[in-house]
Amino acid sequence: MSQDPSAASGSVPTYRPVGGHAVLVEFGATIDKRIHDQVVKLDAALKAAPFEGFVEAVPAYASILICFDPLVADHRTTEAAIAELLGAEVPQTIGAMREVEVCYDADLAPDLAAVAEASGLSPEDVISAHLSGDYSVFMYGFAPGYAYLAGVPKAIQQPRKPAPIRGIAAGSVLIAGPQCLVSTLTMPTGWWIIGRSPTKILNPASSDRPFLFDVGDAVCFRRISRAEFDARCLA
Amino acid sequence: MPRMSQAILAINFAGPHVAVQDGGRHGLMRYGVPASGPMDRTSFAAANVAVGNPAFQPAIEVSMGGLVLDCISGEVTFAVAGGGFIVEHAGDKRGAWMVATLRAGERLAIRPGHWGSWTYLAFAGHIEAKIWLGSMSTHSLSGLGGGRLAAGQTVTVADPEVRDGRHGPIICPVIARPRSALRVVVGPQDRFFSKETLSNFVSSPFRLSDSYDRMGVRLQGPSLAPSVALDMPSEAIVRGSVQVAGDGVPTILLADHQTTGGYPKIATVVDSDLDGFVQLRPRDHIGFLAVTPQQAIEHIRLRASTMSRYLAAVRDGP
Numbered sequence: 001m002s003q004d005p006s007a008a009s010g011s012v013p014t015y016r017p018v019g020g021h022a023v024l025v026e027f028g029a030t031i032d033k034r035i036h037d038q039v040v041k042l043d044a045a046l047k048a049a050p051f052e053g054f055v056e057a058v059p060a061y062a063s064i065l066i067c068f069d070p071l072v073a074d075h076r077t078t079e080a081a082i083a084e085l086l087g088a089e090v091p092q093t094i095g096a097m098r099e100v101e102v103c104y105d106a107d108l109a110p111d112l113a114a115v116a117e118a119s120g121l122s123p124e125d126v127i128s129a130h131l132s133g134d135y136s137v138f139m140y141g142f143a144p145g146y147a148y149l150a151g152v153p154k155a156i157q158q159p160r161k162p163a164p165i166r167g168i169a170a171g172s173v174l175i176a177g178p179q180c181l182v183s184t185l186t187m188p189t190g191w192w193i194i195g196r197s198p199t200k201i202l203n204p205a206s207s208d209r210p211f212l213f214d215v216g217d218a219v220c221f222r223r224i225s226r227a228e229f230d231a232r233c234l235a
Numbered sequence: 236m237p238r239m240s241q242a243i244l245a246i247n248f249a250g251p252h253v254a255v256q257d258g259g260r261h262g263l264m265r266y267g268v269p270a271s272g273p274m275d276r277t278s279f280a281a282a283n284v285a286v287g288n289p290a291f292q293p294a295i296e297v298s299m300g301g302l303v304l305d306c307i308s309g310e311v312t313f314a315v316a317g318g319g320f321i322v323e324h325a326g327d328k329r330g331a332w333m334v335a336t337l338r339a340g341e342r343l344a345i346r347p348g349h350w351g352s353w354t355y356l357a358f359a360g361h362i363e364a365k366i367w368l369g370s371m372s373t374h375s376l377s378g379l380g381g382g383r384l385a386a387g388q389t390v391t392v393a394d395p396e397v398r399d400g401r402h403g404p405i406i407c408p409v410i411a412r413p414r415s416a417l418r419v420v421v422g423p424q425d426r427f428f429s430k431e432t433l434s435n436f437v438s439s440p441f442r443l444s445d446s447y448d449r450m451g452v453r454l455q456g457p458s459l460a461p462s463v464a465l466d467m468p469s470e471a472i473v474r475g476s477v478q479v480a481g482d483g484v485p486t487i488l489l490a491d492h493q494t495t496g497g498y499p500k501i502a503t504v505v506d507s508d509l510d511g512f513v514q515l516r517p518r519d520h521i522g523f524l525a526v527t528p529q530q531a532i533e534h535i536r537l538r539a540s541t542m543s544r545y546l547a548a549v550r551d552g553p
Contacts (some may be wrong), residue, residue, distance in 0.1 A: 018422070019419075022503075024471070060470040064471075065471035070536065071535070071536060071539055139495060145267055204368050
């Protein structure tokens, strides 16, 4: 992860117009925790004090998209409102800690052996390394509830597969490069499947919390046995 | 007016991409959930308002494949609006943009006509379908929401009403016609492209390819290959983003677009031009017209007032 000079100097972000109803606010051009912290901070400030015409914000690695109602606001008023929010003191927001259960049994972890071989480790070492990662939610994307967690330890990082595999079960715990995610729908993936989780990241039945994570939250994985996994899935 | 508790419609045939939609699932892009909703929001609203509904009550989106259904029981007033589709009903063959009443024993067939890619079937009543994250809009990738319709299924309309005072044609306004001149705001990644590529983008004709669904449409035309390495971190995408893959092929992202992506966006189509754009068909030509952000806002505002006057006229009835 290379450093971005704009992050170090704390200079004003770049504002880019997106069509007639949004502004993209860029804090840098790399995947970097310090850049992402600025995204999370502006997101929190917007939530605490939305400007007139604010519609929604979509935080990502190094940027945040701010959508506005073009009948009420425009790019200029939106940029001015954001500039004001950047200057304002916002209460230090600390992401919540979320726990995700994971079972690493071989039939739920079809790529665990391959990751172990490629890393020169035993499968148990891969599991220990995965559990020791310092994860946080950088963004959602690709499909509903797909939360990109950064923090996979270097020792087990693998590039994505050359071609995606279809029909991978929801709940699969996937890694690629420094990223980890728990899938929420049956979908193709080119990432490595090292376990499966019964923890629902996307839970439409929950009216108060349909998505487990907010961008900026910290995440830890907790290993569970097959018996616990089966019991959770039936619950 | 007769009133029954429900109308039951059996699907005899449904093409691909025939599904329940409503006003969309808004405010969840930050969780990876696109808004979905109708491809052509103008025609969708017209169909609803023509039968006396709020503009974005759940209705059925019908693709070029068409839809044939049989009314098994009950009776309900319906509207079809969007494109030049053909409506066959009770021995009549008419164009879309019409309101009539479907009764038990009658068949309703909606087939593609001379123009348009999407049409909308709205009922004076409430379609019974699943709600996902607060909306009946169908997310095409997962099928979640109200869901796709397939032959053999039935659709139940609760509290159906016969509103025969609304029978007759619906005005098809200019804003619901196909639109081939697309206003765009250049960026947010125009810096990834050479001056020559940017100039080609706004001066060359493009065509819609056959690769066209609710997520987006790939275009054919000059290559718009980025001039620098593709190493940008993924960021948010909007409906209307013109995303260029590494091979130089642009895609215009539509109702069910993925919410984030790592390919550069050369421009963004002004949202109010998209309803007309989606009524084009594969192989139709388009051209891009660069406007300033402020011109885009002015266009959207003008368009919104035209739309609201139009819907008011349709609401007043034939």
